[in-house]
Amino acid sequence: MTTRTAAPALLTAVFEAASEAMVLCSAADGTVVLTNEAARRLVPGARPGRPAPAPLPTDGSDSFQAEHEGRRLSGTRRPVDDGHYAWYLRDRTESNDLAFLAEAGRRLSASLHVRRCIRTTVELAAAYLADAAMVVLPPHRRQSDWTRLLPGRPVEEGTLREATLGEVPGLAEALGGFPPIPSRWLDPAQAPAWLVPAGFGPVGALLVIPLPGNAEPAGALILARCGPQARFTAADEALARVFAARAGAAVAAAVLYRDQVDTAAVLQADLLPPELPQPDGFELAGSYQAAGDALRIGGDFYDVFTPSGPATDTMIALGDVCGTGPEAAVLTGKVRQTLRALRLVRTEPAAMLTVLNEALLQSARTPRFVTMVVGSVRRADHGRVRLDLASGGHPAPLVLRGDGRVEEVPTSGTLIGVLPRTVVRPASTELAPGELCLLYSDGLTEARGGPTGAEQFGEDRLHQTLAECRGMPGAATVDRLRQVVADWTRGGGSDDIAMLAVRAPDRTPLSLRGGGAPTPSPYVAAARRGDRRPRSRS
Amino acid sequence: MTAPGGVLTPITRRVADGYLQLVADGDEVGATRLVSALLDDGVAAQRIIVDLIGGAQRRVGELWEANEWSVAREHAATAVGERALATVAARTTAHATRGRIALACVDGEWHGLPARMLAELLRLDGWRVDFLGASVPGRHLIVHLHQTGPDAVALSCMLPTRLPRAHAAITACRAAGLPVIAGGRGFGPGGRYAERLGAQAWASTGEEAVARLATDWPPRTLSDLPLPDDESFLGDEEYTHLVRSRPQLIKTAMDRLATVFPPAAGYDAAQIESTSEDLGHIADFLAAALYVGEPAIFQDFVTWTTTVLTSRGVPATALRTGLTLIHDQLVDFPAATAMLNAALDSLPRT
Numbered sequence: 001m002t003t004r005t006a007a008p009a010l011l012t013a014v015f016e017a018a019s020e021a022m023v024l025c026s027a028a029d030g031t032v033v034l035t036n037e038a039a040r041r042l043v044p045g046a047r048p049g050r051p052a053p054a055p056l057p058t059d060g061s062d063s064f065q066a067e068h069e070g071r072r073l074s075g076t077r078r079p080v081d082d083g084h085y086a087w088y089l090r091d092r093t094e095s096n097d098l099a100f101l102a103e104a105g106r107r108l109s110a111s112l113h114v115r116r117c118i119r120t121t122v123e124l125a126a127a128y129l130a131d132a133a134m135v136v137l138p139p140h141r142r143q144s145d146w147t148r149l150l151p152g153r154p155v156e157e158g159t160l161r162e163a164t165l166g167e168v169p170g171l172a173e174a175l176g177g178f179p180p181i182p183s184r185w186l187d188p189a190q191a192p193a194w195l196v197p198a199g200f201g202p203v204g205a206l207l208v209i210p211l212p213g214n215a216e217p218a219g220a221l222i223l224a225r226c227g228p229q230a231r232f233t234a235a236d237e238a239l240a241r242v243f244a245a246r247a248g249a250a251v252a253a254a255v256l257y258r259d260q261v262d263t264a265a266v267l268q269a270d271l272l273p274p275e276l277p278q279p280d281g282f283e284l285a286g287s288y289q290a291a292g293d294a295l296r297i298g299g300d301f302y303d304v305f306t307p308s309g310p311a312t313d314t315m316i317a318l319g320d321v322c323g324t325g326p327e328a329a330v331l332t333g334k335v336r337q338t339l340r341a342l343r344l345v346r347t348e349p350a351a352m353l354t355v356l357n358e359a360l361l362q363s364a365r366t367p368r369f370v371t372m373v374v375g376s377v378r379r380a381d382h383g384r385v386r387l388d389l390a391s392g393g394h395p396a397p398l399v400l401r402g403d404g405r406v407e408e409v410p411t412s413g414t415l416i417g418v419l420p421r422t423v424v425r426p427a428s429t430e431l432a433p434g435e436l437c438l439l440y441s442d443g444l445t446e447a448r449g450g451p452t453g454a455e456q457f458g459e460d461r462l463h464q465t466l467a468e469c470r471g472m473p474g475a476a477t478v479d480r481l482r483q484v485v486a487d488w489t490r491g492g493g494s495d496d497i498a499m500l501a502v503r504a505p506d507r508t509p510l511s512l513r514g515g516g517a518p519t520p521s522p523y524v525a526a527a528r529r530g531d532r533r534p535r536s537r538s
Numbered sequence: 539m540t541a542p543g544g545v546l547t548p549i550t551r552r553v554a555d556g557y558l559q560l561v562a563d564g565d566e567v568g569a570t571r572l573v574s575a576l577l578d579d580g581v582a583a584q585r586i587i588v589d590l591i592g593g594a595q596r597r598v599g600e601l602w603e604a605n606e607w608s609v610a611r612e613h614a615a616t617a618v619g620e621r622a623l624a625t626v627a628a629r630t631t632a633h634a635t636r637g638r639i640a641l642a643c644v645d646g647e648w649h650g651l652p653a654r655m656l657a658e659l660l661r662l663d664g665w666r667v668d669f670l671g672a673s674v675p676g677r678h679l680i681v682h683l684h685q686t687g688p689d690a691v692a693l694s695c696m697l698p699t700r701l702p703r704a705h706a707a708i709t710a711c712r713a714a715g716l717p718v719i720a721g722g723r724g725f726g727p728g729g730r731y732a733e734r735l736g737a738q739a740w741a742s743t744g745e746e747a748v749a750r751l752a753t754d755w756p757p758r759t760l761s762d763l764p765l766p767d768d769e770s771f772l773g774d775e776e777y778t779h780l781v782r783s784r785p786q787l788i789k790t791a792m793d794r795l796a797t798v799f800p801p802a803a804g805y806d807a808a809q810i811e812s813t814s815e816d817l818g819h820i821a822d823f824l825a826a827a828l829y830v831g832e833p834a835i836f837q838d839f840v841t842w843t844t845t846v847l848t849s850r851g852v853p854a855t856a857l858r859t860g861l862t863l864i865h866d867q868l869v870d871f872p873a874a875t876a877m878l879n880a881a882l883d884s885l886p887r888t
Binding site: 107110111112113114115116120257258261296450451452453454464468469470471472473475476477479480483486487490491506 | 613
């Protein structure tokens, strides 16, 4: 049997037309008998009559995997007949592409932040697709943001005038929502100098691909390769387009998220607890925790209104709208706004609650009730602070006395926003220097936890914890309570918790020592004296 | 302006002692004036933060451990430290030349001042810092990351019992493609638990964190950060059992307490409450040790507790009783039993 007869023309034609890369070899001496086009593309050295070239193994093994001329090849050997065997070759380079796309998908989905998504896009593109990658965002107010990366350099960012976008071949089209233009139609010589940094060398090949977005492009990806031989093959372009589709989806999602966040932030701003003023004569400290909600808004609230109009006192309010989450938060916003307006006409806490009740009854679409404490605070003589408090169905405020006793302020009243007539019994109290009054919501006392995990924190523990805070500044007291309750629930708190503390400040040691004159502390003087160093005159 | 030659730190002993006295008095005004005076004299803000404020905080912790200070006094002192730090922050400016970093205390971690000091040190070093505060729930942290897109996350944890939460936060940060630097005593001596939990770096002090972040950070590309697939779950069924049965474990121990420790029969409500709290601590540290797989976490807790109890005149019998009561309920759990046995062996003989 001869092994080197020329194959019949029909057989050769069929062999050539097969898409699978095949090399037919003689079993006797391992020389190549026949190759097809697909095989010659992967292993150009395989020619009939020659010995099977590398990477085809000659040691009798039936399979191999090897890097060959920039490709990852694998092959399996199967006997064809007694005198022949065939190598079936596979280009595994594409599985690299798959791995790249898998990594791209994973990393692009990691962040919902626009800038990070774009950075990830250029990082991935520069590492795998080109020598330089740049993302240009659609123009906004005649400016386009861009992000560029060359491997081994830090990411660069900047803005371009809209008018200059047209200088890059294909960029205006990509940002305009047109289909991508094949690389071979883009003349890299026309690329403007600003496209790549100095030192990159002449751009040899250019590819500009839209990043598909929310019904309009999320941006454009510019890929550049340097050197005269550089080009983007059809496979390169196809891969880049698949990648651009994923990157575009990620950027577009991040843009949507950003818009939502911006909107939510605007709506949320008025529902968050206010920044507390620092009035003369007393300390204010607040704490607010929304139950497990990422928006940090809920049904508890507190607010402080500094003196204005007829009101010469500072008004404080802390309350609890039934329910949690955004719906409850919206009602807290209404209540706070109503109080803000009300205090311009009525200043007694009890009267404010009564009017608020009427206002809520008339405005509420769905009946929701509120419990709250309203108070007016003013300085009294000798560093004391006077509070007039009124409660509408809310836990009574507590007062921490100088000797560590904890008292309830005896105010009580009916819920707000349910009954046409409310009953409010106001009460007053005075704080001596160092004493503190705490307004809180029932989320504090009803927090479940403890050793059994199901016990309420309760009023006794609150009283006791508060008593231990004797001598602490207001902010530290509120922090301490919050911490103790968080430890009690071990992070499992399921209700909103609001606290607002008013404290008459200690008489500072300074004013006692210096008869009220602002003499510096002796330690300040020591610091100045002991550590004096030469000052330059210039 | 330079410090005079030969003086390593511009904060003299005298000034430091004076500041500690102001802190002890809860004198905010005096403390902020002292800080202002030092800044006027050209003392570096970093030295004030680290040596003066940080140094005093260390002393405060020691004084509490030694039972010389009450919890209230410790808190009041910390509040003064916060004010002093705020003064430094208000009086110094720094250009943001590095990246943006989010800094948070782990969920359940209330020691905010060390993290706040780090925030100031990083800001002075050119970072744009978002300080999220003490005890930041994991969800808030992740929402913040998606909204602001920082370059890195710094996570503070002072208590090992928060390590499971720290691990969840670190895993979530890394899944969001962000490198994490861990800090604080909670990550163990030399930060040895930090890497196990997936953090890229660890720093024992604020200055160390600043130095670490100033070089080769963050990792240039995120491909250096493979998702910690195999590290996403630590702990095992012993950990799971311990956490799930915690309430029952403590209840049973309390029920048996008086039989093994007769004086407990006469405990008042406050004593009963604090005893069950202590049992809870034993369970929590044991759980953390099981979660990370580090018996040292539990042993360090027992050693530290012994010191604290001794300074408060509590006999070692109390701790021995607590450990035994938990031990006897965990007979089927070899890792937990081994840790408890080692701890019992280490207690001083009575």
